[in-house]
Amino acid sequence: MNIGEAARTSGVSAKMIRHYEASGLLRPAARRSNGYRDYGEVDVRELQFIRRARNMGFATIEIIDLLSLWRDRSRASRDVHHLAARHLADLETRIAEMQAMARTLGRLVTACHGDERPECPILDDLGRCPPSE
Amino acid sequence: MNIGEAARTSGVSAKMIRHYEASGLLRPAARRSNGYRDYGEVDVRELQFIRRARNMGFATIEIIDLLSLWRDRSRASRDVHHLAARHLADLETRIAEMQAMARTLGRLVTACHGDERPECPILDDLGRCPPSE
DNA sequence: GCTGCACCTTCCCATCATGGGAAGGTCAAT
DNA sequence: ATTGACCTTCCCATGATGGGAAGGTGCAGC
Incomplete structure (x- = not known):
């Protein structure tokens, strides 16, 4: 299957598929005689995996690890758990930061x-001289 | 005052001060005879304004508008309110998205x-075939 | 066969905020 | 005069994504 069809099937854009390959996230795709990339079912499943991981906010570098754990049938779930828990904590930190912003801004608005x-x-708040910072 | 001192006083790095100038956020700084940028109290106050706005998550392009409203003593607070409310809505959208990620991930963890x-x-969830998407 | 269209390839560029670092000029203190 | 701290500009990198150009390929219709 061509990259376009793989993109449509997996929900990952062709641009991103090439990008993931270049980033070492995916192994280089098989090529047809004309140089076109050729994808199979397995590849599409990996792409969907990536898409779902990205939807949960995992970064490329984390997905590399998640993928290799996914492929490894003798993995320890501890490793996955650790990775996911770290990302969750990260998410929660960022959520808290944004909530702090939103709270302040909400009061001002x-x-x-x-x-x-x-x-x-x-504007008064933004332009206020910081007390003793 | 040199850029380094302006950076220390305002809490904005020298790198970013130059960057803001290049981006049109700040008007080109005055220069001494040796070519060094020269800053005064007013500039430092603008830098602090920018820093506070960035701390609330405003983007550069929004800060350009905020700054011009701040300088304009005959502004309508409606314009500021509109800008801030839009950014707040934006923040809340992004918070909600991240919370959805965190909820899903939390359940899995x-x-x-x-x-x-x-x-x-x-991994089961990430690799799950999407039902009928 | 030729034309046209849809697809593929690679390569470069842009976003946005931030910083690293190089190469070179300036200044102040020793 | 040397040293160290500062300044200047310019280029590059991040991370995820897309735009677009230039050029090759494949298929369908005439």
Whole structure:
């Protein structure tokens, strides 16, 4: 199957498939005599795996490890668990940071009347001299 | 004041100060006879403004607008409010997306026993054939 | 056979915020 | 004069994704 069909079937764009190959995430695809990449069922399943992992926010470098664990039938689930738990903690940290931003911003947005007058708590806050930082 | 001192005072790295200037976020700094950039109090206050806005997750392009509103004493707070509300909505969308990832991943991490056995619900989920997508 | 269209290839560029580092000029203190 | 800390510009890298150019291939219709 051509890269286009593999892309359609797996939900990963052809651009990204080539990119994953170049990044060492996927082994170099088989080539037909005309130089076209040739994919089979197994490849499509790997691509779907990658897509699902990306949907959960795993970075390429983590997916490399996840893929090799997936392929390894004698893996220890501990290794997968460790990888996933680390990523989860990471996600939660970033969520907390963004929530802190959103909380601050939400307070300011509520405080700003948002009419034609120039007074604006949002700008006041941004321009406020930091206390003693 | 040299760029290094402006960086220390404002909390924005010298690299980023130059970058903001090149991006049109800041007007070109004054130069001394030796070619060094020269900053004053006002510049440092703008840098702090930028830093605070970045801490709330505003993108450069939004900060350009925020800065011009900040400088404009006859602005309408409506414009600031609109900008901030849009960014807040954006933040909340991204938080929700990440929370969805974290929820899914959290369930899987809990389900994975994480020992030396190869069975692993995390990999099973990632490798699962999508139902009818 | 030729034309046209859809597909493939590689290569380069752009995003966005940030930093690393090189090559070279300046300044102040010893 | 040397040294070390600073400054300048320029190029490169990150990470995931896409745009687009230039050129080859394959198939369908005429």
